[in-house]
Amino acid sequence: MVSTVDTYRRVIALTGPLLPVFSFLARLPVAMSQFGSVLLVAETSGSLAAAGIVGGVLSAGQVLFGPVLGRLADRHGQRPIVLVAAAVNAVATTALVAGAVGGLGTVPLAAIGAVTGASVPLIGPLARTRSVALVHRVKADESVIGAVHSIEGTMDEVSFVIGPALVGLAALVAHPAVALGGAAALVAVFGTAFALHPTAAVTAGGPAPERPKGARGGRPAGVVYSVRGSLLLQGAMFGALQAGIAALTEELGVPGQAGIVYAANGVVSAVVGLSLGALPARFGLRLRWRIATAASLLLSAPLLFTGSLWALYLIVTLLGAAVAPHLITAFALTERHVEPSRLAESMAFATSSLVAGQALALTLSGRMAEGYGPSGAFAVAVGAAAFALVLSLCTRVPAGRTRTVSGPAGAAGASGTGEAPGPAGVRDTSSADNAPEPAAGTADGYAGR
Numbered sequence: 001m002v003s004t005v006d007t008y009r010r011v012i013a014l015t016g017p018l019l020p021v022f023s024f025l026a027r028l029p030v031a032m033s034q035f036g037s038v039l040l041v042a043e044t045s046g047s048l049a050a051a052g053i054v055g056g057v058l059s060a061g062q063v064l065f066g067p068v069l070g071r072l073a074d075r076h077g078q079r080p081i082v083l084v085a086a087a088v089n090a091v092a093t094t095a096l097v098a099g100a101v102g103g104l105g106t107v108p109l110a111a112i113g114a115v116t117g118a119s120v121p122l123i124g125p126l127a128r129t130r131s132v133a134l135v136h137r138v139k140a141d142e143s144v145i146g147a148v149h150s151i152e153g154t155m156d157e158v159s160f161v162i163g164p165a166l167v168g169l170a171a172l173v174a175h176p177a178v179a180l181g182g183a184a185a186l187v188a189v190f191g192t193a194f195a196l197h198p199t200a201a202v203t204a205g206g207p208a209p210e211r212p213k214g215a216r217g218g219r220p221a222g223v224v225y226s227v228r229g230s231l232l233l234q235g236a237m238f239g240a241l242q243a244g245i246a247a248l249t250e251e252l253g254v255p256g257q258a259g260i261v262y263a264a265n266g267v268v269s270a271v272v273g274l275s276l277g278a279l280p281a282r283f284g285l286r287l288r289w290r291i292a293t294a295a296s297l298l299l300s301a302p303l304l305f306t307g308s309l310w311a312l313y314l315i316v317t318l319l320g321a322a323v324a325p326h327l328i329t330a331f332a333l334t335e336r337h338v339e340p341s342r343l344a345e346s347m348a349f350a351t352s353s354l355v356a357g358q359a360l361a362l363t364l365s366g367r368m369a370e371g372y373g374p375s376g377a378f379a380v381a382v383g384a385a386a387f388a389l390v391l392s393l394c395t396r397v398p399a400g401r402t403r404t405v406s407g408p409a410g411a412a413g414a415s416g417t418g419e420a421p422g423p424a425g426v427r428d429t430s431s432a433d434n435a436p437e438p439a440a441g442t443a444d445g446y447a448g449r
Contacts, residue, residue: 004278007147014134014144019197023127024155026086026190029183030120031163033093034058036183037113039167040100040176050106054096054113059359061117063352069122070348074341078126079200085121086191092116093184097177121191125347126203128152132335132343133202143277145335150277153328157270161263168259203344223337224346226395227330228353230293233391234326235357236384237296241265242358243365244303244377245316251374252309261313265320273324285336286397288329293392295322297385303378326388333397357384 012020034055042051073081092115099109131148170179194200242262249258279288299319306312331350338346361380368376 007143010144011147015131019199022190022194023123026194027123027159028163029187031160032167032183035164036167036176036180039171040180043176044100053106054109057110058113058117059355061114062120063356065118066348066352067345070345073344078203079195082121082195085119086187089119090184090188092119093180097180101177122348124156125351128347129344130199130203147277150274153273153324154270157266161266223397226391227333230388230391231330231350231353232357233384233388235354236361237381239358239361240365240377240381243369244374247369247377248374261316264317268317268320269323272321276328285329285333289392292322292326292329293389297389300382300385304375
């Protein structure tokens with residue numbers, strides 16, 4: 001435990017104490033915008049259908065354009081991309097508030113929502129990418145990368161518990177417009193602070209290096225695609241859980257408990273995620289992935305037979321213990337098996353997969369809940385967990401990774417600076433199951449939470 005705390009201290013020494021603060025506050029708006037937009041449009045228009053359309057388009061904008069912003073950050077550095085995205089997002093969020101309060105129709109509100117989603121500044125994925133670059137710059141060991149991603153995962157979980165809670169509180173005390181107005185202010189101030197922090201210099205960007213022949217085979221890419229599928233299924237679990245919890249608490253006559261039940265899941269996940277830094281190195285990524293997905297299936301299955309509030313609290317809370325290990329491992333596998341020069345883009349793709357899964361599952365599980373009750377929505381969650389387990393069992397995780405360094409861009413991507421960390425084509429042959437493995441957190445979502 002002492003060594004784990006020391007490792008976390010090394011991370012803070014690398015990033016500085018302000019960067020985690022800025023990145024946490026800057027990612028809160030991501031957790032607030034979708035829920036806040038739905039509440040706002042429902043409140044001002046009186047139409048749940050219109051609210052669903054605007055919220056859905058906002059999510060679609062993030063899913064489609066998140067990887068684009070990630071690639072731009074890889075090519076041009078994080079600072080200019082985050083500065084522009086934060087400014088556009090703040091203006092678009094403000095316009096959404098003004099339009100909804102002013103009585104704009106569904107189509108123009110949806111158009112503004114699309115811009116709001118497309119301009120989400122990806123603070124979570126970019127913070128991970130930046131911190132990993134800092135670790136590589138000082139050539140720290142993999143345990144420090146694990147600590148980086150555990151910290152990031154914890155901040156994601158906490159932000160996606162606090163964000164919706166702030167929206168709900170603002171809507172209860174004042175108006176949903178207050179919540180979205182606060183989100184616009186947060187992204188403008190702390191998104192800008194994140195962009196201007198001195199550590200942004202380690203992500204100066206550059207053209208993608210040319211990949212030498214034979215430097216990478218197809219298998220690592222196959223792992224990355226499987227991981228994205230696993231995250232899509234995890235997002236589906238999130239969406240189905242939300243629908244099922246809402247349906248069951250409504251059926252029990254305590255709809256106000258829904259948010260608290262889901263928050264308990266997030267809190268436990270955050271605690272487990274932070275504690276993963278103490279996991280022995282012999283638990284490799286392949287083993288972690290399989291255990292996490294198996295635990296998700298095992299712990300979610302009782303939801304099919306849950307009919308009381310206390311049982312719902314117990315099962316959903318315990319299920320949180322499987323969420324963080326799955327997400328952490330998925331992002332770790334992404335970091336391990338992509339070109340360093342495309343890490344931000346790959347992290348953004350991972351996050352988009354999570355958000356897309358949640359959006360799709362919310363639609364499907366909502367209909368299942370209407371037709372078959374809460375167990376219908378929970379069946380979607382259990383099915384997603386089962387498919388995730390099958391995917392983890394069927395995917396072959398290579399025994400090592402190849403870091404290709406080719407010129408200034410490759411050096412910047414691999415080490416976070418313009419200094420080449422070593423000869424081009426250096427291969428790390430550490431075992432996938434026995435070597436110290438990096439952990440990785442989720443996302444803006446992990447935006448999906």
